[in-house]
Amino acid sequence: MREQYRTTELLAADLAPEPVEQFTRWFKETAANPAIHEPNAMIVSTAAPDGRPSSRTVLLKHYDEAGFVFFTNYESRKGRELEANPHASLLFPWHPLARQVIITGLAVPTGRDETAAYFRTRPHGSQLGAWASPQSTVIPSRADLLARYDELAARYPDPEQVPVPPNWGGIRVIPDTVEFWQGHENRLHDRLRYRRHAETWHVDRLAP
Numbered sequence: 001m002r003e004q005y006r007t008t009e010l011l012a013a014d015l016a017p018e019p020v021e022q023f024t025r026w027f028k029e030t031a032a033n034p035a036i037h038e039p040n041a042m043i044v045s046t047a048a049p050d051g052r053p054s055s056r057t058v059l060l061k062h063y064d065e066a067g068f069v070f071f072t073n074y075e076s077r078k079g080r081e082l083e084a085n086p087h088a089s090l091l092f093p094w095h096p097l098a099r100q101v102i103i104t105g106l107a108v109p110t111g112r113d114e115t116a117a118y119f120r121t122r123p124h125g126s127q128l129g130a131w132a133s134p135q136s137t138v139i140p141s142r143a144d145l146l147a148r149y150d151e152l153a154a155r156y157p158d159p160e161q162v163p164v165p166p167n168w169g170g171i172r173v174i175p176d177t178v179e180f181w182q183g184h185e186n187r188l189h190d191r192l193r194y195r196r197h198a199e200t201w202h203v204d205r206l207a208p
């Protein structure tokens with residue numbers, strides 16, 4: 001299972017001045033690579049106030065200088081943990097390119113308008129699904145989940161507008177650090193990490 005990576009070097013001099021711009025460069029290359037399914041899938045890690053961590057995959061739906069946004073149930077495990085402890089980590093595992101990007105920062109809920117605008121773009125069935133699932137709670141059976149969904153589908157038949165669930169919405173991670181990792185032969189990988197420093201970004205090279 002040992003792989004030698006044949007890849008080009010990542011030099012600080014070649015990096016964009018801002019991490020979001022650098023992310024865009026890599027994200028475009030990732031999205032163009034057919035070996036990578038769901039290039040916007042990222043692993044979100046959170047920690048409970050007692051320090052216990054947990055991770056799960058979500059989809060990045062929007063990003064810009066303000067941060068990286070995903071949508072979820074605010075009462076889910078991740079939602080509750082972020083409410084109590086807003087420190088989050090996002091990891092993009094782009095293995096076929098021997099790359100990963102790791103972002104750390106503070107997680108804040110998006111405004112209701114932003115949530116509603118995104119909710120409206122989701123297919124009718126996904127809108128109902130957001131209502132039907134009390135995410136992360138124990139449920140009696142799959143049949144119970146389907147019954148909830150059917151009840152909602154009867155109440156809001158397609159194409160009737162589904163209201164935005166009050167406990168569902170966007171979470172924006174405002175980056176403090178963004179690390180770009182490029183794998184190379186002999187484990188001599190590149191790790192360049194942007195760190196926010198007042199209004200500017202510093203880049204450090206980390207040992208692999």
Ligand SMILES: Cc1cc2nc3c(=O)[nH]c(=O)nc-3n(C[C@H](O)[C@H](O)[C@H](O)COP(=O)(O)O)c2cc1C
Binds near residue numbers: 071135136
């Ligand atoms: C590829 C993929 C994409 C996913 N996207 C999301 C997402 O955007 N939002 C979400 O809440 N859960 C998403 N999930 C489900 C989460 O991984 C997770 O099961 C769920 O959010 C509950 O997590 P929690 O109990 O830790 O809060 C996705 C799972 C996979 C495998």
